[in-house]
Amino acid sequence: MRFGETDYQQAREALGTRLRELRFTCPDGRLTGAQLAELLGPGWTKSKVSKLENGRQTAEAEELRDWAEATGHPEAYGGLLAQLRGFESHIRSWRRQLASGHKPVQDAITAEHDRARVLTIWENNLIPGMLQTADYARHVFTRHANLIQSPRDTEDAVRARIRRQEGLYQPGRTYRITMWEAALRSLVCPPSVLAAQLDRLSSVMGLDTVELGIVPFAASLKIYPGNSFWMYDDRRVVVEDWHAELWLDDTDTIATYTRVWHTLRESAVYGADAQNLINTALRALNSH
Structure with missing residues (x-):
């Protein structure tokens, strides 16, 4: 349950x-x-x-x-x-978590990340933190701090997030990342920052530790693209909502999120087809 x-x-x-x-x-x-x-x-x-x-x-x-x-x-x-x-x-309210800023939250996630060998991600509206540029992350943290009205430690939080990305280059790790096309187009930052972020996505697609899939807007979906979530091996799921993060570790729940991810993945495209979606999003930005 x-x-x-x-x-x-x-x-x-x-x-x-x-x-x-x-x-x-x-x-x-x-x-x-x-x-x-x-x-x-x-x-x-x-x-x-x-x-x-x-x-x-x-x-x-x-x-x-x-x-x-x-x-x-x-x-x-x-x-x-x-x-x-x-x-x-299990339910970690943002108000309590961010009482001292975003960096402690990043440190808690880093501890989970360091234990995991396989990180499975679904993102429906943002570029996943593991793939964010510093500028993109800076805008995401700033907007979230504005919403929650939490202390500003943006630069410390950005550094913590970027350091965690060292795992992308470590043999033995696997990052199975699937995102909705909306993540490529959400202007949570200036267009120039998003353009650089999309270039970053293209560069990580060639890493042997990363499996990057994108679900196109036009794809036939077997399930709606709900909340973002991260699965750490097969022992924990972290789900993000507006009021809190849910840290879930019971077997049935993990099995449910595993099915959700695989169902969404069936609608994703990879390799050259995923790159075409990134290029299309870039052209749309440059046309503005």
């Missing part, structure tokens, strides 16, 4: 139920929500206590520690933190 939003909400509600149990079983007697908020101090309200207990808000780790101590159950903190980490390890 896929670990998605429903599972995430159920896990958050289970954590809230545990928090309520601690409030009800204080050594000196049950506390009301207002009493607990007063004990917890600045930044706490009866409403916040209610939201946490009913799974409508996710607690920070430090808030769980304060809750355990205020209810007289400091020994419960370890279990609470384990519950929180359990579901956060």
